Amino acid sequence: MTKSVFRSLLALASLSLSVGTLAQSNQANTSGLTISSTAATVTGGKVNVSATVRNTTSTSQTLSLGRNNFQECAFAPHVRVLRVGTRDVVYPRAEPRICTQELRAETLAANGEFKFERDLNLEPGEYVVEVWVKGFANDAPVFLSGQPVRVNVGGSASTASGSTTSSTTTSTPAANTPSVARNFTLTARAPSVATAGRSFNVVLTLTNKSASAQRVGTKLCPVGIEARSASGEQLDLQNIAATLCVADAPTTTLQAGQSRLYSVSVPAIEAAATYTLTFTTYDAGTATATVDVR
Structure with a gap:
């Protein structure tokens, strides 16, 4: 660019x-943190989305998540869901927010990891789920983008994992x-x-x-x-x-x-x-x- x-x-x-x-x-990742993402249908139209953040350094790190301007919500992980075929964005929509009274912070031990999870309610169909975590690692801004995950609600889910430092999408x-x-x-x-x-x-x-x-x-x-x-x-x-x-x-x-x-x-x-x-x-x-x- x-x-x-x-x-x-x-x-x-x-x-x-x-x-x-x-x-x-617009944050770059220089923290030694990596991310892998998965999505799987749990029951009915409920899809569990997870993002596992790994600390690849030899020292512990505190990963904190930002809130909106009302200081009421901490998001983890951020997700966007697109319908395969039409490429329509079906999430974010009206599902409940993940909220906390205090800024959410998780400590990752040296060479340790933490899994962030959330559930989405989706209608039957095939989707691509984009997953990322954005916040601060030891007060330094980080943006961790996982590889997109393809999931079939009503069928089997496929998963993807990997380490990346830039935003990745598969459709517009x-x-x-x-x-x-x-x-x-x-x-x-x-x-x-x-x-x-x-x-x-x-x-x-x-x-x-x-x-x-x-x-x-x-x-x-x-x-x-x-x-x-x-x-x-x-x-x-x-x-x-x-x-x-x-x-x-x-x-x-x-x-x-x-x-x-x-x-x-x-x-x-x-x-x-x-x-x-x-x-x-x-x-x-x-x-x-x-x-x-x-």
Whole structure:
């Protein structure tokens, strides 16, 4: 990746919102930690996903996991699930969050390991599960990405393991295809063409698809943004430090069929290319938009 592309994509971390500035770090692993990932169907549509982090150094390390801006949730492992064939993102959606009152921290002994696990409820089908762990090792930022795992809900699961220090994916969600979670639909709309070196806006639309009024709450709290060029260059933005939902009082209610629009200003991208932006939320699924920067 060229320096100009990296700087341009990194600028997405400072999405300018009326309610605050988004911030994150794209982290490299220099900690001597490795990760292996597995997924297996337990019962029915429940899939157990695990990430085993190994400490390959001769000294113990403390691995701590970040929380969102409300200081309420520690994620381990992070996962993204794509449906084989359609490449639709089916998770994150509306499954319960993994929360803790305190920052979660695990101590890995010298040459020791720790397994992080979580269960996902998936409909019958074949999926690719992407797994990663992001946090701090002895106060130094780390990003550990496991190899994608293919799992057949209702059949046998295959597993993958390995050591890697960069984000790895096997497919890309279709542009401008919303995911539906609970009673809401989230969509993203970007200009078809943006001028290199100039900022542009992406409009997120939250729609109440149910037959009755629904409270918005934190339905539109983005916890991750991924930017990927057509050539496969990618910047994964997680644990964003500010959220769109701050602009909404907890009592904001959408009537049946009503929508609410949120405008996100994306900083200037210098490198000309076609980019897919994927917005991930806690409870309203994901939405993607494609923009051609010229």
